Amino acid sequence: MSSFKVRYWDDNPVILARIKASCLDLNSIYRNIDAQSVEYSSILSSDADFLSSFDLFIFDLLDENNSKNLIGLEILEYFKNLHVDTPVIVYTTGTQSGGNSLDLHNYEEKYPNAVFIKKSEDADTKRLKAEIEKIIQRNLDEQFEVESDYIDEFKQQLHYFGNSRINQILFQVKQEYKIPIDQKVKLSKLKSGFSGAILFKFIFSNTDYVLKLSKDITLLKSELNRAKSYYPLFPPKFFNYINPTEFHTSSNDTMAIVIKLIHPNKTLFDYIRQSTSKQNVEKILNEVYNNFGLKEHYKTKTKNNLPWTDILKKFKNGRFITISEVHKELKPLLINFNLSEIQNLIEKDDYKHLNAIKISHRGTETLNHLDLHSKNILVQGEKTPFLIDTGIMDYDYWCFDICRLLVDLLINGIDIDTKEFYDINTISKNIELGHHLIKLEPIAYDSKNNRIIDAINWLTANVSDIYEDYFTKWELQLGLMKEFLQMSYRTGTTPHSKRTLSLELAYICMIEAEKNVL
Amino acid sequence: MRSTNKLKFCESIGEIVSSSKYNHRYSNNLLQNSFYHTFSIYKNKYNKSRKYFNRLIESYKTIINLELSDKDENNQKHTANKLYNLLSSKLIEFDIDKLDDIGIIKQLKKNYYEKYKTQSHPILETNLSNISLTHLSSEGLIDLTKNGDSSEYYNSLFIPLSNIEPEWKFINHFIYTDIIPYYKKLSERIKTSYTFKSDYILHGFFESIINENSDNLLDDFSRQISQLYAYPLNYLKIKNQYDTNQKKLFDNLIKKESVFNDFIEQFPLNISEVIESRRLNTIFPNSEINIDKIAEVFYPKSKFMKDISTIINSIKGRVSEEDKTEFEAFGRFSNVSFKINYKTDEKYVYLTILYNNTNSDNHSHKENENGGLETMRKELKNFGGDLIYEPKNNENGFFVLTFKFLIYE
Numbered sequence: 001m002s003s004f005k006v007r008y009w010d011d012n013p014v015i016l017a018r019i020k021a022s023c024l025d026l027n028s029i030y031r032n033i034d035a036q037s038v039e040y041s042s043i044l045s046s047d048a049d050f051l052s053s054f055d056l057f058i059f060d061l062l063d064e065n066n067s068k069n070l071i072g073l074e075i076l077e078y079f080k081n082l083h084v085d086t087p088v089i090v091y092t093t094g095t096q097s098g099g100n101s102l103d104l105h106n107y108e109e110k111y112p113n114a115v116f117i118k119k120s121e122d123a124d125t126k127r128l129k130a131e132i133e134k135i136i137q138r139n140l141d142e143q144f145e146v147e148s149d150y151i152d153e154f155k156q157q158l159h160y161f162g163n164s165r166i167n168q169i170l171f172q173v174k175q176e177y178k179i180p181i182d183q184k185v186k187l188s189k190l191k192s193g194f195s196g197a198i199l200f201k202f203i204f205s206n207t208d209y210v211l212k213l214s215k216d217i218t219l220l221k222s223e224l225n226r227a228k229s230y231y232p233l234f235p236p237k238f239f240n241y242i243n244p245t246e247f248h249t250s251s252n253d254t255m256a257i258v259i260k261l262i263h264p265n266k267t268l269f270d271y272i273r274q275s276t277s278k279q280n281v282e283k284i285l286n287e288v289y290n291n292f293g294l295k296e297h298y299k300t301k302t303k304n305n306l307p308w309t310d311i312l313k314k315f316k317n318g319r320f321i322t323i324s325e326v327h328k329e330l331k332p333l334l335i336n337f338n339l340s341e342i343q344n345l346i347e348k349d350d351y352k353h354l355n356a357i358k359i360s361h362r363g364t365e366t367l368n369h370l371d372l373h374s375k376n377i378l379v380q381g382e383k384t385p386f387l388i389d390t391g392i393m394d395y396d397y398w399c400f401d402i403c404r405l406l407v408d409l410l411i412n413g414i415d416i417d418t419k420e421f422y423d424i425n426t427i428s429k430n431i432e433l434g435h436h437l438i439k440l441e442p443i444a445y446d447s448k449n450n451r452i453i454d455a456i457n458w459l460t461a462n463v464s465d466i467y468e469d470y471f472t473k474w475e476l477q478l479g480l481m482k483e484f485l486q487m488s489y490r491t492g493t494t495p496h497s498k499r500t501l502s503l504e505l506a507y508i509c510m511i512e513a514e515k516n517v518l
Numbered sequence: 519m520r521s522t523n524k525l526k527f528c529e530s531i532g533e534i535v536s537s538s539k540y541n542h543r544y545s546n547n548l549l550q551n552s553f554y555h556t557f558s559i560y561k562n563k564y565n566k567s568r569k570y571f572n573r574l575i576e577s578y579k580t581i582i583n584l585e586l587s588d589k590d591e592n593n594q595k596h597t598a599n600k601l602y603n604l605l606s607s608k609l610i611e612f613d614i615d616k617l618d619d620i621g622i623i624k625q626l627k628k629n630y631y632e633k634y635k636t637q638s639h640p641i642l643e644t645n646l647s648n649i650s651l652t653h654l655s656s657e658g659l660i661d662l663t664k665n666g667d668s669s670e671y672y673n674s675l676f677i678p679l680s681n682i683e684p685e686w687k688f689i690n691h692f693i694y695t696d697i698i699p700y701y702k703k704l705s706e707r708i709k710t711s712y713t714f715k716s717d718y719i720l721h722g723f724f725e726s727i728i729n730e731n732s733d734n735l736l737d738d739f740s741r742q743i744s745q746l747y748a749y750p751l752n753y754l755k756i757k758n759q760y761d762t763n764q765k766k767l768f769d770n771l772i773k774k775e776s777v778f779n780d781f782i783e784q785f786p787l788n789i790s791e792v793i794e795s796r797r798l799n800t801i802f803p804n805s806e807i808n809i810d811k812i813a814e815v816f817y818p819k820s821k822f823m824k825d826i827s828t829i830i831n832s833i834k835g836r837v838s839e840e841d842k843t844e845f846e847a848f849g850r851f852s853n854v855s856f857k858i859n860y861k862t863d864e865k866y867v868y869l870t871i872l873y874n875n876t877n878s879d880n881h882s883h884k885e886n887e888n889g890g891l892e893t894m895r896k897e898l899k900n901f902g903g904d905l906i907y908e909p910k911n912n913e914n915g916f917f918v919l920t921f922k923f924l925i926y927e
Contacts, residue, residue, distance in 0.1 A: 025655045
């Protein structure tokens, strides 16, 4: 850090010694803190430019030794008149000559640049130190260099968070990883999700790390906590290091976490598409589910039993409106979709034999990833899979993970990167494909999507084996229905053609599940 | 000593010790003997005469200003100071011998006002707060251990300690003259009262500063002060005990809003103020409260506040389910008729609280002597009063409770 200049005044030499000790402590962390005591008269006789060249003033309110005046207030007023907006910490007993208490709250409102701390509540100077540290953190030098192809996008992200926040976070990250204080962190941009968090890559000790920053602290905290408590419960071969430390800005409005980056990092989605043979696709899926993979995990990490109607709980309690809105929008493209029948099942647990009164079946809760689409499984080399985006892991209905993977492969995989992907004239043909999937029947090759079809076929052929203890076809089909419904309102990522397809397939899921429930 | 002229001893002991200086040292043997005889006079219950103590104090003023040894194993300085404080304390005990509990509390309040309410930074508070060293972080302590007096942190250790011995002498003398004799004179009933012992948790603290054993907190702290004054880096060895003692003395006794200062500010009790603050008119819409011009009494405010809560809780436990629900929802008992009145005589205020529409199950529980009303009675007795009540409701359906309070005059 370039020199951070602090000037302080107090009428009590002991308090001066305490302020000095606080600054020395902070200097051992931040370096270049130039802290010196001054006479208040020198502050009151300086001009605005000179005063503005300092980064922080700390002073007492009352001069008990000589003038018996409230010098601190005189200085604050002087700063106000000269428009000096250097931060100020007023370190005071909060009394005036004669012993009457001062209402510090009033002064806080009047002088917004000043923070008031009562000495009597701070004998160990913890508060004083914390306040000085906050101001130091806002003044940190640039802690990073940009190393990215997406320079414009990067600038946009920086603008959103502000350099100061990123500097504060990176300063702590550097301390955590013992990166020398003067060394800048080389940041490059990674593709971010839609959660509002942004992802940067940095390299330390030949290892790539992801720095995930978010202003939604609650969400990121919960992500970290879930990852900390649930990730270790997944099979060790999926494990990816997450640093348990939370990194916060001084004003606590931004948080970051650090995750080890899997490198080289091909997604399962790309791996499948780029595979040259059916054997390669099956090999990697085998690796995901068998050989101490997810199959054994789902078998052992279980909790309670849930009523089958919980499969669709996401749309209950007034939340069906999302589907009604999608229906309104896509109505001209829909063929067989029946909104009211779907609504009845979701809200009244009733569609012919699928009736909560007639069927009291309960399904097992397993520890799920809960966002297991094919881009959240990374493949390293030829075989090792990793799970990423582990922030919402939790126990839930047994079929949720595989349903998400199947629906993702079908909706986002078929015809990807071709004009047909967006073409509403493909809906009928794709309904047919989807229908096979729902009935767990093999889909025939179509020459363009063969590897995706291999993956879907492997999953539908093996699903009853993967979940051998819990599997029923109709529960799986209701799980697929839930996923198709969710896909139908992903307006940002999924074109109309595919969203319409999703609604139609959701409806078919319901019909097939009802047939199989008996 | 029995055959010598005690008064002469008291008068001359300062001079004798001063003149025993040889080779830059005072005779240890003579000092030990003088201390022994002084302590005998202090302890002897027949020595009730102020004149011995006045003379001794004058002599010890000379002795404590001599350059005595302060080596740990032979701490003449520490012993001389301790004796000076004990003698000064004794003299105050003579002065206040005739005071009763109310007189003692009044005098303590007067002392408190003079020492704390007339200046912006009360000197006692500032002095003891100044010698706190908890601002030295682990970084600072590590650096001091490594670099000693050339550490950057040395001044942050040295400056607070630079005047520590005279500053502590002043505080210690204040404790011996303005607090301890008054505490000793307070009746056992007050010292062991619920308020003093359990609410303010002061009994144990005071016993630790007046006992004559080796673990006396003031002696212990004085020794630590000497160690720090002689060599500030000793702090690295005694940090934990020193910080604990400093904090105990500061929080319990010396800071402006210390536990003890808060305790003495509990008196006198202004009954009208408490009743108004508890908004009894709102809790009991059907109430008659006649307490105009009621005298101030000797009972802790905080305890009376609790007593009022106990009564409200007792009513809540004895009204109908319907009335209880009303209280929980709206904070009032519409169906309870509630009255407060008082009478007074020369010595006591009798505050009577009456309320009806509560069940008349027996209010005294032999098997549960610590039950609400019995505990209240015990505490009132500790402060010279009483609680008078019949266990059952009277013929008009009212439960009648009379607080007998000692007038604070």
